[in-house]
Amino acid sequence: EPEVTQTPSHQVTQMGQEVILRCVPISNHLYFYWYRQILGQKVEFLVSFYNNEISEKSEIFDDQFSVERPDGSNFTLKIRSTKLEDSAMYFCASSGLKETQYFGPGTRLLVL
Amino acid sequence: QKEVEQNSGPLSVPEGAIASLNCTYSDRGSQSFFWYRQYSGKSPELIMSIYSNGDKEDGRFTAQLNKASQYVSLLIRDSQPSDSATYLCAAPARSSNTGKLIFGQGTTLQVKP
Numbered sequence: 001e002p003e004v005t006q007t008p009s010h011q012v013t014q015m016g017q018e019v020i021l022r023c024v025p026i027s028n029h030l031y032f033y034w035y036r037q038i039l040g041q042k043v044e045f046l047v048s049f050y051n052n053e054i055s056e057k058s059e060i061f062d063d064q065f066s067v068e069r070p071d072g073s074n075f076t077l078k079i080r081s082t083k084l085e086d087s088a089m090y091f092c093a094s095s096g097l098k099e100t101q102y103f104g105p106g107t108r109l110l111v112l
Numbered sequence: 113q114k115e116v117e118q119n120s121g122p123l124s125v126p127e128g129a130i131a132s133l134n135c136t137y138s139d140r141g142s143q144s145f146f147w148y149r150q151y152s153g154k155s156p157e158l159i160m161s162i163y164s165n166g167d168k169e170d171g172r173f174t175a176q177l178n179k180a181s182q183y184v185s186l187l188i189r190d191s192q193p194s195d196s197a198t199y200l201c202a203a204p205a206r207s208s209n210t211g212k213l214i215f216g217q218g219t220t221l222q223v224k225p
Contacts, residue, residue, distance in 0.1 A: 031210075031211055033211075033212065033213075035213075042215050042216070042217055042218070043156060043200065043202075043213075043215040044215070045205075045212045045213065045214070048208075048210040048211065048212050050210065055210040056208055056210040056212055058212075089155075091155050091156070095211060099144055099146075099161075099204050099211045099213070100146070100158070100161055101146075101158070101211070101213060102158060103148075103155040103156045103157070103158075104155060105154070105155050106154070106155045
């Protein structure tokens with residue numbers, strides 16, 4: 001069964017460093033998303049991506065964040081200068097239909 | 113007002129019992145709802161989607177939607193210890209047409225052997 005994959009599973013970084021989180025969505029899906037979940041809190045939307053451009057972003061998704069789909073398979077989230085409060089689980093999701101979303105296993109990001 | 117609300121629990125049921133998980137939503141115009149299961153430290157796993165009033169069954173799971181009362185529930189029959197997890201209710205944000213999901217806080221279910 002097709003699934004969303006994410007790498008790395010864990011990332012530890014120093015405050016101020018750049019990180020790139022990678023995702024391979026399900027191959028025939030068209031809509032891509034990033035969510036994050038701070039420990040003990042809700043899953044919260046960061047950004048949606050369709051037709052090679054951002055379709056919506058949340059207030060959290062400020063200038064430090066960017067997304068790319070550099071080729072036909074990968075979908076990346078870059079955080080340019082990490083802050084302590086960026087520590088969270090980051091989930092990539094994809095969908096063929098706009099709403100039925102399948103989540104990847106997540107990347108646990110720890111900013112020290 | 114929160115868009116999607118759940119009781120955080122924990123909800124504790126004995127093995128073999130029916131677990132009932134509830135979710136309310138604020139936007140009367142919401143059309144679709146999703147239940148995800150999340151084991152500790154893992155990602156949300158889609159269990160059920162429901163779009164129409166009434167019940168939808170899939171194995172041991174039944175989703176129920178009541179649009180008039182603005183609630184959606186998930187019943188788990190013959191609960192097993194492996195069902196112990198946090199169950200997330202989600203709905204697309206009405207303010208958006210990109211499919212972004214709004215999640216509830218999640219209800220933690222404990223199934224005791």
